[in-house]
Amino acid sequence: MSATARRAIGWTALVAGLLLYPFLDRALGLQTVHAVSDGMIYVLLALGLNIVVGYAGLLDLGYAAFFAIGAYAMGLLNSPVLGSPLYGHPWSFWLCIWLAAAMSALLGLVIGAPTLRVRGDYLAIITLGFGEIIPVAIRNLGDVTIEIGGWRPVERLNLTGGENGVNPVGRPYLPGVPFETDPVPWYFLILVIGAASVWAMSRLHDSRLGRAWMAIREDETAADCTGVNPVSTKLLAFALGASFSGFAGSIYAAKLQAITPGAFEFQVSIMLLCMVVLGGAGSLRGVVLGAMLITVFDRVVLSQTTFLVRGIGRTLGVPALAALDLTLWRWFFFGLGLVLVMLLRPQGLAGRRTSPIAPDDADEVTAMEPSPPPRVESIPGWLREQLAPGPATREAAILQVQGLTKRFGGVVALHEVDLVVPRGSIIGLIGPNGAGKTTFFNVVTGLVRPDSGRLTFEGASLVGLRPNAIVARGIARTFQSIRLFPHMTVLENVLVGEHCRLAATVAGAVLRPPSVTAEERRARERARALLAFVGLAGKADDLARNLPYGDQRRLEIARALATEPRLLLLDEPTAGMNPRETETLTNLIGLLRRELALSVLLIEHDMAVVMGISDRITVLDYGTRIAEGTPAEIQRHPRVIEAYLGTGSEQESAARTAPR
Amino acid sequence: MLQLADVHTYYGNIRALRGVSLSVERGEIVTLIGATGAGKTTTLKTILGTVRPRRGTVTFDGRRVDTLGTDRIVRLGIAQSPEGRRIFPRMSVLENLELGAFARPDRDGITADLERVFTLFPRLRERVTQKGGTLSGGEQQMLAIGRALMARPALLLLDEPSMGLSPILVETIFRIVQDINRQGTTILLVEQNARMALRVAHRGYVIQTGRIVLHDAAGELLRSDLVRKTYLGEK
Numbered sequence: 001m002s003a004t005a006r007r008a009i010g011w012t013a014l015v016a017g018l019l020l021y022p023f024l025d026r027a028l029g030l031q032t033v034h035a036v037s038d039g040m041i042y043v044l045l046a047l048g049l050n051i052v053v054g055y056a057g058l059l060d061l062g063y064a065a066f067f068a069i070g071a072y073a074m075g076l077l078n079s080p081v082l083g084s085p086l087y088g089h090p091w092s093f094w095l096c097i098w099l100a101a102a103m104s105a106l107l108g109l110v111i112g113a114p115t116l117r118v119r120g121d122y123l124a125i126i127t128l129g130f131g132e133i134i135p136v137a138i139r140n141l142g143d144v145t146i147e148i149g150g151w152r153p154v155e156r157l158n159l160t161g162g163e164n165g166v167n168p169v170g171r172p173y174l175p176g177v178p179f180e181t182d183p184v185p186w187y188f189l190i191l192v193i194g195a196a197s198v199w200a201m202s203r204l205h206d207s208r209l210g211r212a213w214m215a216i217r218e219d220e221t222a223a224d225c226t227g228v229n230p231v232s233t234k235l236l237a238f239a240l241g242a243s244f245s246g247f248a249g250s251i252y253a254a255k256l257q258a259i260t261p262g263a264f265e266f267q268v269s270i271m272l273l274c275m276v277v278l279g280g281a282g283s284l285r286g287v288v289l290g291a292m293l294i295t296v297f298d299r300v301v302l303s304q305t306t307f308l309v310r311g312i313g314r315t316l317g318v319p320a321l322a323a324l325d326l327t328l329w330r331w332f333f334f335g336l337g338l339v340l341v342m343l344l345r346p347q348g349l350a351g352r353r354t355s356p357i358a359p360d361d362a363d364e365v366t367a368m369e370p371s372p373p374p375r376v377e378s379i380p381g382w383l384r385e386q387l388a389p390g391p392a393t394r395e396a397a398i399l400q401v402q403g404l405t406k407r408f409g410g411v412v413a414l415h416e417v418d419l420v421v422p423r424g425s426i427i428g429l430i431g432p433n434g435a436g437k438t439t440f441f442n443v444v445t446g447l448v449r450p451d452s453g454r455l456t457f458e459g460a461s462l463v464g465l466r467p468n469a470i471v472a473r474g475i476a477r478t479f480q481s482i483r484l485f486p487h488m489t490v491l492e493n494v495l496v497g498e499h500c501r502l503a504a505t506v507a508g509a510v511l512r513p514p515s516v517t518a519e520e521r522r523a524r525e526r527a528r529a530l531l532a533f534v535g536l537a538g539k540a541d542d543l544a545r546n547l548p549y550g551d552q553r554r555l556e557i558a559r560a561l562a563t564e565p566r567l568l569l570l571d572e573p574t575a576g577m578n579p580r581e582t583e584t585l586t587n588l589i590g591l592l593r594r595e596l597a598l599s600v601l602l603i604e605h606d607m608a609v610v611m612g613i614s615d616r617i618t619v620l621d622y623g624t625r626i627a628e629g630t631p632a633e634i635q636r637h638p639r640v641i642e643a644y645l646g647t648g649s650e651q652e653s654a655a656r657t658a659p660r
Numbered sequence: 661m662l663q664l665a666d667v668h669t670y671y672g673n674i675r676a677l678r679g680v681s682l683s684v685e686r687g688e689i690v691t692l693i694g695a696t697g698a699g700k701t702t703t704l705k706t707i708l709g710t711v712r713p714r715r716g717t718v719t720f721d722g723r724r725v726d727t728l729g730t731d732r733i734v735r736l737g738i739a740q741s742p743e744g745r746r747i748f749p750r751m752s753v754l755e756n757l758e759l760g761a762f763a764r765p766d767r768d769g770i771t772a773d774l775e776r777v778f779t780l781f782p783r784l785r786e787r788v789t790q791k792g793g794t795l796s797g798g799e800q801q802m803l804a805i806g807r808a809l810m811a812r813p814a815l816l817l818l819d820e821p822s823m824g825l826s827p828i829l830v831e832t833i834f835r836i837v838q839d840i841n842r843q844g845t846t847i848l849l850v851e852q853n854a855r856m857a858l859r860v861a862h863r864g865y866v867i868q869t870g871r872i873v874l875h876d877a878a879g880e881l882l883r884s885d886l887v888r889k890t891y892l893g894e895k
Contacts, residue, residue, distance in 0.1 A: 434828045480824065481744075549696035575824050576852060578695045578891065605826055615738025646828035
């Protein structure tokens with residue numbers, strides 16, 4: 001049987017099972033539809049949380065707050081009883097559910113905005129605080145009096161129902177559908193919304209946006225320097241993640257017909273996080289599985305087992321067993337389960353494998369095979385077209401730096417540095433360790449803001465621009481210590497590079513109109529062409545972290561080229577490479593310059609490379625430019641020899657470059 | 661002093677070492693050269709016990725160490741300056757060095773060795789209160805070597821000490837490596853920079869895809885065809 005046939009059968013069975021389940025349940029008299037429907041609400045919540053935690057890698061410990069917002073939005077708009085002027089005219093459930101999602105998304109933005117600068121532990125603590133604030137606020141907004149002087153514009157207003165919550169909440173109305181008496185319509189309502197959510201999320205995952213989230217999760221700085229705007233990307237994760245909890249919250253409120261602040265406490269956030277982690281953060285299948293497992297265990301297995309154990313206890317006459325209530329132990333079992341999963345399967349039940357799965361002897365063949373030398377014919381045609389110099393490129397200097405100064409506290413990292421990169425040239429930047437070379441790169445790429453000085457690229461100033469905006473202008477870089485997105489595939493790494501040249505929006509990514517499909521297909525073709533060009537054609541689907549070192553360096557260059565740069569900044573590209581790999585890479589850089597008129601700024605310690613390939617060289621020492629000139633001039637420059645080259649390497653590099 | 665006999669080491673299914681045998685005699689500098697991914701770092705990890713060999717033995721001073729924990733092996737007298745330095749970035753230079761002597765009980769000896777490290781690397785004395793992470797690449801390399809020396813090892817493992825350093829610093833580091841050796845420390849040096857490594861070493865091993873393919877006196881290796889073509893970039 002073919003894999004596709006098996007898949008089709010699997011899907012058919014799943015759909016049939018989901019559709020038939022409530023009737024089967026009724027026929028057998030199990031009465032589990034209620035519990036399963038509740039479980040599916042948690043699935044929906046876990047899916048929303050998965051966008052934030054699994055995709056974008058932002059640890060959120062207060063996600064239940066968004067759940068609360070969704071539930072209260074539904075409760076307040078759709079309840080006939082409360083005393084505020086809003087109430088008394090319950091709105092339709094079908095309208096409120098959208099309003100609730102919008103409210104949650106809006107709040108996601110509000111919460112997201114101040115947390116953008118923080119990551120990791122700090123972000124987690126802020127979300128924790130937020131998760132605590134919301135239930136407290138809801139409790140205390142049940143009796144609001146505002147007094148200004150003697151005037152009371154608002155007196156004893158019951159905005160949220162306080163500790164008692166909102167009761168009753170209106171139910172959805174569809175002609176002929178018994179939402180009041182029967183759990184089955186609820187099951188199907190949640191099933192439809194859940195299936196639509198899974199579908200939308202799987203499409204988001206495989207889109208420009210999904211890749212941006214994962215890139216942020218993997219390495220935010222590298223993502224920024226590859227053209228992904230971390231601010232809007234993270235805000236979108238918060239807003240979209242929150243909107244799912246808006247749906248879940250409003251269904252929850254309407255299904256229960258009553259909400260109290262106690263239902264949105266910290267434990268709920270933790271339980272949702274457990275679902276995501278148990279199933280496997282980032283994996284849709286895993287999150288659905290994790291959420292279902294935990295809720296079914298909680299609602300069905302624990303109570304049924306308690307029932308069973310008590311029965312046994314009574315028959316055997318053991319009072320301890322007869323009075324046992326396992327549901328009181330639920331947190332013990334969650335904790336135990338989580339510990340076991342972390343020990344035995346840290347990536348989650350259905351998480352992606354990250355260990356290398358290469359066959360035993362495959363590495364022997366590939367490791368010794370020298371990478372193919374880059375050829376003119378293999379330069380991707382699209383790159384040639386994109387980089388073809390247009391009419392706007394009259395200026396001779398592509399990058400002009402004047403009087404650039406940067407201090408870190410008392411240390412002057414760069415002092416009045418001048419540097420010009422003429423269009424289509426290769427400029428070497430050398431100097432002792434700690435001379436400020438990498439700081440110079442960081443200033444040009446926007447990671448570090450200069451204290452003073454001018455920085456113009458193609459005639460426009462770069463000062464104050466964010467790294468991703470600078471990438472969009474046409475400057476790409478690589479890093480001294482390779483910074484790929486290690487748990488994304490080789491192809492995905494290059495696709496992230498294309499991010500800033502693609503246009504798909506959230507709606508486009510989910511609905512996939514022809515324009516987006518075509519764009520995505522073109523992006524993949526381009527990425528594959530680039531991989532073939534740098535010699536990684538057969539490795540598109542490997543995880544970046546499993547590549548050998550030299551391949552990682554070349555992948556980083558491919559990713560940089562995918563942003564369609566006109567200026568490429570290479571930070572020690574040959575570090576850690578053997579002479580043969582170094583030669584291949586040097587040829588590649590030369591080829592890019594010759595064929596695509598790409599300008600290159602190169603930090604490099606291998607003198608044979610710098611001297612052989614650069615048109616001109618700038619030497620930094622203690623943040624100051626101590627020399628500038630042609631390679632021959634630099635090799636003879638006494639200050640450069642004293643500070644950097646040393647006496648031995650002159651002969652050495654001469655010996656290495658001399659013809660034999 | 662150190663003997664590896666037919667060592668096979670795996671990462672999951674991947675065979676990183678496929679029968680490596682090598683020896684280091686007391687007082688020597690022995691270098692292990694090879695391409696990235698050939699198994700150099702894995703060899704050092706196997707010696708230190710951070711990965712276990714699936715087959716073969718590692719003996720140090722006549723005693724099998726491939727079953728011992730890494731901390732035990734360090735206490736027996738092997739210390740490493742790891743690839744990429746791996747210094748403690750938020751601790752001061754002094755704290756980094758003191759941690760190198762973590763396993764030693766002799767206070768006076770530690771003070772003397774601290775002085776010895778500062779004599780070898782005067783730059784570290786200048787920066788003794790600075791945080792490790794704020795040092796330049798070359799200074800971090802010095803700190804990593806200094807930290808390893810603080811364990812007063814009989815055998816020092818150096819993993820790529822020249823990586824990412826300017827030419828003048830590469831020379832300095834290799835000169836210091838020779839000084840350390842003259843003061844009585846045996847050294848196993850793993851390097852990409854085959855030219856410099858073979859210049860300071862007594863003997864050398866060439867490793868390719870997890871196997872030793874060549875082994876000779878350093879001077880002979882410098883003249884061999886394989887080394888000249890593959891590792892010195894000569895045509």
